[in-house]
Amino acid sequence: MLFYRLLADALVVLHFAYVAFVVVAMLLILLGILRRWRWVRNFYFRVVHFLMIGAVAAESVCGIECPLTRWEYQLRGGAGQAAESGSFVARWMHRLLFFDAPDWAFSLSYCLFAVAVLAALVLASPNRPARIRAGKSR
Helix, strand or coil: CHHHHHHHHHHHHHHHHHHHHHHHHHHHHHHHHHHCCHHHHEHHHHHHHHHHHHHHHHHHHCCCCCHHHHHHHHHHHHCCCCCCCCCHHHHHHHHHHCCCCCHHHHHHHHHHHHHHHHHHHHHCCCECCHHHHHHHHC
16 A cells, blocks of 8 residues: 555656646746747757647546546555545645646636647747758758
């Protein structure tokens, strides 16, 4: 049971890191555009960022429960715990990730955030990788 609890706690940390990456990356991209930081134009970074929020928005619109959330609940059940229990860090991360609001509010916020990421991707486009540029010039 301890093994399931530790896995569930680790999963909450991973889930939090996923959300934090999407949000912080967007803030850094916007700041980087204003400050002319070259690294925010990295093609792979920007595509991964968009795919991460795009997957969340698509799951939400399709009514699919987040696989990380479902897996955490299954692990908590295997450990004989309620979904909100866990280590100190896991409980706080869980409180930051999950709060009471109607499902449509979450779907709307995910979709609006995905549109904002897409707009930043289009308006401040990333640099294409060298091998893609080299292939087009031939």
